[in-house]
Ligand SMILES: Nc1ncnc2c1ncn2[C@@H]1O[C@H](COP(=O)(O)OP(=O)(O)OP(=O)(O)O)[C@@H](O)[C@H]1O
């Protein structure tokens with residue numbers, strides 16, 4: 001890994017090692033933000049106000065700004081300590097990357113997504129009868145590091161629970177966020193037993209270790225957090241802790257974390273007691289003593305390690321050839337690109353490809369992350385760019401890879417909030433222009449938001465080559481699955497082909513995660529090998545969020561959820577061109593009370609008007625069913641996500657894809673919209689949505705019997721797969737055990 005070494009004139013050697021270890025893991029931008037976090041916490045203690053309370057919307061925003069990135073920092077350090085597998089880290093990184101480092105909200109979302117995933121897995125551990133659970137909880141409770149992270153995460157979770165939804169629930173049709181507290185109460189009781197706050201014996205009759213009361217004290221001191229939050233944290237951490245425990249060599253990292261913590265506190269004191277002033281364009285005297293040493297990485301990844309992505313590999317082969325033998329090109333007078341932009345959705349292997357280019361060519365690889373340049377101090381980002389390029393020049397031919405490229409290369413703004421962001425882009429442009437075409441440095445940037453990029457960066461002589469990396473197709477998925485499944489012990493019943501067919505739309509990282517999750521599930525089930533049912537379980541978890549153990553004890557809510565989900569399902573069922581149904585359930589999953597899941601049968605490269613309308617109608621089906629059955633006064637907030645999704649589709653139809661007659665064949669991306677136009681657009685979006693709702697309602701009215709049957713079947717069986725849905729709709733009797 002390319003490490004950005006952070007040395008400082010007054011560093012102790014040991015401490016410098018600790019810092020460099022950390023910065024190499026997280027990049028020092030994040031190391032710096034955790035100073036900020038510590039400062040906040042110190043103030044909290046000072047004000048005797050330990051609770052990071054978020055009440056009003058304004059506070060919430062402030063809170064986000066103050067603690068967003070640093071919470072993620074903690075999360076990262078947790079990950080480091082727990083040795084959680086790469087896909088999980090990739091998952092967070094990816095979610096975090098969804099926006100520039102200035103958008104803290106995204107960070108929280110990613111953190112929560114992560115915990116949802118972790119917690120789903122941990123439910124088995126939560127089971128009091130599970131011997132692993134007992135020992136995990138007990139060890140966890142005695143650990144000071146655990147407590148520290150716990151404190152900071154309650155913080156993060158408080159923010160999350162009050163303001164955001166998970167990534168998954170945004171992406172997939174499902175019921176919105178509704179409280180689900182009672183349902184969890186029995187579970188919380190169990191945990192409380194563990195933590196000694198109810199009695200000092202848990203239900204196994206094992207007397208609690210003394211440390212338990214310490215943890216319960218810690219939890220109590222967290223200003224009476226939401227029990228749901230408390231529960232989630234305990235479980236998530238117990239599991240994280242277990243993973244950590246399993247890796248004995250990680251013990252040392254405890255010590256390092258401690259040194260780092262002590263050092264950061266000291267740094268913060270230095271920073272904020274020395275009267276530093278930040279002047280526009282100026283720099284901090286104190287920070288001038290910081291030097292960054294940029295190290296390259298030797299890569300041993302090759303194209304053979306990247307599965308699928310044949311086109312991308314082919315396009316990149318030219319770059320490899322050039323790097324292998326720059327002279328050959330120079331002597332012919334051929335000019336090669338300086339910059340290559342890898343564009344594609346998260347997790348498709350952009351980073352992997354860039355590495356493979358370096359590996360194939362046998363050149364050093366400098367890896368930097370866009371957010372590293374997003375500094376809280378003026379001019380540091382630009383300076384880092386300079387240092388990165390000057391280090392690279394010394395080692396040419398080589399590759400500079402900038403991940404999350406959109407956070408460095410975003411359109412320059414005149415915004416008053418971050419007036420210095422432009423400096424970084426300017427510096428990058430300078431550097432790109434400053435070296436000769438055939439000098440042997442190729443700058444590769446990866447982004448999933450190419451539209452946000454500053455246009456100047458894409459002029460000839462800069463990032464003028466764009467390589468698109470797509471989601472893997474059937475063959476690609478098969479190869480990826482084969483690659484990762486070869487690393488685990490699988491049962492002979494595992495059908496890779498079937499799995500590949502049932503995972504349309506999954507990225508490479510998601511497939512890797514799927515296999516990992518399946519393996520975890522197999523371990524929990526006490527199995528020797530991973531079976532198809534473990535893989536199915538993992539797929540559903542990734543697709544719909546982790547499954548809760550039980551349904552909600554409130555029957556009225558269950559019926560409402562059943563009708564809501566049956567509404568989605570039926571509209572989809574009776575609408576031509578809708579995405580094929582996969583499953584419907586009223587067991588709460590992730591953040592939602594129920595879920596209707598769909599999987600495309602084959603790759604979708606483009607969507608037709610009819611498909612888009614079908615998606616909108618299906619999303620509207622939930623609300624329409626609620627209204628039909630319970631009346632307008634009884635509709636719930638459960639459809640908020642659905643509405644969001646439908647609105648997104650309608651908006652893009654009208655504003656981007658020229659699918660509205662009134663607005664015409666016109667795209668409003670990147671154009672000023674006059675008030676007159678805005679009104680027309682608005683009316684069109686509204687019309688699209690209303691018509692969609694009406695279509696959904698009319699389907700449900702027409703198929704009222706089926707709606708009732710489906711809701712009843714959901715109440716009885718809780719989850720129905722595609723075939724079962726069909727049987728119910730066709731009025732056949734289901735042979736399914738309850
Ligand atoms: N095509 C693939 N072949 C093999 N493994 C893959 C592939 N795509 C993704 N993976 C796995 O997923 C991990 C994450 O992928 P990677 O970080 O390269 O994706 P990315 O496109 O750079 O995503 P992001 O935009 O989030 O950075 C890889 O380290 C690899 O383990």
Ligand SMILES: [Zn+2]
Nearest residue numbers: 174175622642
């Ligand atoms: Zn819904």
